[in-house]
Amino acid sequence: MALRGDNVTVQEVGLRDGLQSIAAVMPTSEKKRWIDKEYAAGVRHMEVASFVPARLLPQLADAAEVVAHALTYPDLTVTALVPNLKGAEKALECGVHRIVAPISVSIAHSLANVRKTPHDMIEEFGRISDLRFSAGKQKCTLIAGLSTVFGCTLRGEVPLADVRDIILRVIDAGADLVALADTTGHATPGQVDEFLTALRPLDETKISIAHFHDTRGMALANTLMALKNGIREFDASLAGLGGCPHAPGATGNVATEDLVFMLDSLGFRTGIDVELLLDTRAVLQDNLPQAALYGSLARSGLPKGYATMQLQTERVMA
Amino acid sequence: MALRGDNVTVQEVGLRDGLQSIAAVMPTSEKKRWIDKEYAAGVRHMEVASFVPARLLPQLADAAEVVAHALTYPDLTVTALVPNLKGAEKALECGVHRIVAPISVSIAHSLANVRKTPHDMIEEFGRISDLRFSAGKQKCTLIAGLSTVFGCTLRGEVPLADVRDIILRVIDAGADLVALADTTGHATPGQVDEFLTALRPLDETKISIAHFHDTRGMALANTLMALKNGIREFDASLAGLGGCPHAPGATGNVATEDLVFMLDSLGFRTGIDVELLLDTRAVLQDNLPQAALYGSLARSGLPKGYATMQLQTERVMA
Numbered sequence: 001m002a003l004r005g006d007n008v009t010v011q012e013v014g015l016r017d018g019l020q021s022i023a024a025v026m027p028t029s030e031k032k033r034w035i036d037k038e039y040a041a042g043v044r045h046m047e048v049a050s051f052v053p054a055r056l057l058p059q060l061a062d063a064a065e066v067v068a069h070a071l072t073y074p075d076l077t078v079t080a081l082v083p084n085l086k087g088a089e090k091a092l093e094c095g096v097h098r099i100v101a102p103i104s105v106s107i108a109h110s111l112a113n114v115r116k117t118p119h120d121m122i123e124e125f126g127r128i129s130d131l132r133f134s135a136g137k138q139k140c141t142l143i144a145g146l147s148t149v150f151g152c153t154l155r156g157e158v159p160l161a162d163v164r165d166i167i168l169r170v171i172d173a174g175a176d177l178v179a180l181a182d183t184t185g186h187a188t189p190g191q192v193d194e195f196l197t198a199l200r201p202l203d204e205t206k207i208s209i210a211h212f213h214d215t216r217g218m219a220l221a222n223t224l225m226a227l228k229n230g231i232r233e234f235d236a237s238l239a240g241l242g243g244c245p246h247a248p249g250a251t252g253n254v255a256t257e258d259l260v261f262m263l264d265s266l267g268f269r270t271g272i273d274v275e276l277l278l279d280t281r282a283v284l285q286d287n288l289p290q291a292a293l294y295g296s297l298a299r300s301g302l303p304k305g306y307a308t309m310q311l312q313t314e315r316v317m318a
Numbered sequence: 319m320a321l322r323g324d325n326v327t328v329q330e331v332g333l334r335d336g337l338q339s340i341a342a343v344m345p346t347s348e349k350k351r352w353i354d355k356e357y358a359a360g361v362r363h364m365e366v367a368s369f370v371p372a373r374l375l376p377q378l379a380d381a382a383e384v385v386a387h388a389l390t391y392p393d394l395t396v397t398a399l400v401p402n403l404k405g406a407e408k409a410l411e412c413g414v415h416r417i418v419a420p421i422s423v424s425i426a427h428s429l430a431n432v433r434k435t436p437h438d439m440i441e442e443f444g445r446i447s448d449l450r451f452s453a454g455k456q457k458c459t460l461i462a463g464l465s466t467v468f469g470c471t472l473r474g475e476v477p478l479a480d481v482r483d484i485i486l487r488v489i490d491a492g493a494d495l496v497a498l499a500d501t502t503g504h505a506t507p508g509q510v511d512e513f514l515t516a517l518r519p520l521d522e523t524k525i526s527i528a529h530f531h532d533t534r535g536m537a538l539a540n541t542l543m544a545l546k547n548g549i550r551e552f553d554a555s556l557a558g559l560g561g562c563p564h565a566p567g568a569t570g571n572v573a574t575e576d577l578v579f580m581l582d583s584l585g586f587r588t589g590i591d592v593e594l595l596l597d598t599r600a601v602l603q604d605n606l607p608q609a610a611l612y613g614s615l616a617r618s619g620l621p622k623g624y625a626t627m628q629l630q631t632e633r634v635m636a
Contacts, residue, residue: 151621151622151623152622153621153622154622155622155623156621156622156623157622157623184621185618185621186621186622188579188580188582188583188584189538189542189580189583189584190582190583190584190585191583193584214614215614215618216576216579216614216615216618216621217535217538217576217613217614217615218538218580218583218614220507220535220536220538220539221538221539221541221542221580223539224507224539224542224543225542258534258535261506261534262506262507262508262536262539264506264508265506265507265508265509265536266506266507266508266511267508295535296532296533296534296535296536297534297535300503300533300534303469303471303474303502303503303504303534304469304470304471304472304473304474304475304504305469305473305474305475
């Protein structure tokens with residue numbers, strides 16, 4: 001499997017997954033600045049908001065305005081999270097390109113997170129899918145964001161058979177794409193390889209997105225295993241911002257800058273400039289002084305000679 | 319390439335690589351406790367000391383006594399670092415099983431570290447090799463510890479051709495094994511793959527050890543690439559202790575406990591119990607209260623259901 005030159009999509013999810021788990025509310029103007037700077041760095045996929053009631057997540061109450069700003073960039077793919085049909089209505093009204101609806105594989109996590117079972121969530125997912133057509137928004141891509149795929153802080157291990165079952169159901173319910181999320185940082189490279197080897201053949205076109213958290217430092221190694229299994233889209237959060245309010249001990253997503261740096265080293269094309277990404281951390285430092293910011297690259301700096309390394313293109317993973 | 323069930327050697331180098339870069343001097347009795355606890359955890363390879371003048375590294379002045387203690391375990395492979403012939407004489411007298419002599423690929427790092435060129439160091443390496451025979455210690459394994467293989471904080475990128483040249487010279491000079499060290503945390507997975515693909519065919523039996531630092535969070539991903547290329551021995555340091563006094567900004571080795579956790583997940587047999595390793599960190603906390611201790615696993619804990627995961631053996635990396 002020669003991977004040289006493959007394009008890889010890195011979606012910034014810090015504006016949603018990062019900010020939702022931090023108490024401080026970032027001003028709308030600063031969210032726009034964040035989008036502007038990441039766009040300038042070359043990021044072309046962002047999950048910028050969540051359409052949830054403002055009383056639940058005041059940090060994301062400006063979803064419509066943030067989406068509207070993101071949509072001013074004609075080549076930026078704008079994604080929003082929706083927890084239910086009502087949120088989907090709003091997201092479709094705003095004209096997002098992609099909707100991601102989360103469904104926990106773990107019943108315990110699902111009940112803690114949304115007070116519904118995975119089965120209930122899949123039924124709602126089907127209604128969201130239907131809504132696209134009745135609203136004349138069939139071009140909007142619907143993503144099933146499967147959470148706790150690789151384990152759960154409440155339940156522990158999640159059986160592969162459960163994941164397989166839910167994947168088949170969400171595809172049947174209308175999912176265009178399926179994202180596999182390690183919400184709680186349980187995944188290990190061996191497990192990622194095992195799961196993806198078993199699951200991707202169910203539908204290689206649709207099962208195409210991975211979302212890793214770096215709770216146990218495995219996110220980049222897990223990414224390598226996902227690449228090996230053909231995954232070419234990854235979620236990440238600038239400075240590893242985030243976590244999950246209903247998954248105790250789960251630290252943030254893999255840091256976008258570290259992920260892009262590694263993908264560069266492997267010869268994958270992301271279109272993203274790591275140095276400009278690192279500069280973008282200033283938005284977080286300015287607005288979230290209490291938040292834990294992660295990222296090995298920010299701590300250590302780019303290696304001496306990084307520009308030269310970038311010119312080497314003979315990178316092959318066989 | 320099915321890796322299931324392969325044995326992988328993890329060598330603890332914190333007693334040498336970790337302690338040498340920390341100003342505090344750990345009492346000899348506590349070093350023995352560290353050895354005892356890691357042995358109890360299943361570690362069977364340790365680099366326990368460096369035979370350097372006590373005025374240069376007072377932290378390691380008790381090398382002979384520490385080695386003697388380690389040698390009381392009949393199935394523990396005891397390695398010591400020696401910077402020169404004089405150090406090698408002492409190490410051989412103490413009866414270590416393996417000697418590792420460091421040679422920087424980067425001239426700038428070599429001069430800063432030992433005030434000698436790589437060429438001078440290779441000549442000394444040859445004298446060390448000869449000494450084994452004249453001293454009747456030909457059973458002692460001689461390891462060429464090549465440092466700054468993947469880059470250098472002083473020089474930047476290190477050309478692959480330079481590494482190849484030095485590997486051939488040290489093998490010619492008598493090296494039984496060659497360890498490739500990312501002394502300054504420059505290595506990226508793409509580079510590790512590229513370098514090992516090019517270098518291992520020079521002598522697959524001898525070029526068999528990797529030593530990664532986690533400066534930019536790439537150590538575990540680099541390890542995956544080394545595994546893919548057939549490397550089956552890795553250095554690591556408990557709690558990621560260490561760095562390099564002559565490589566500014568280089569943080570510590572990959573944490574032993576994180577490395578073992580990942581290897582477990584891939585189905586490799588290390589013989590090491592991660593929970594007992596985590597307990598061993600107490601020795602560092604007790605004795606080095608000022609030192610930075612790293613390790614994602616220690617921060618986040620083992621995942622719920624870890625014992626169950628261990629029972630799954632169907633892990634394959636193809």
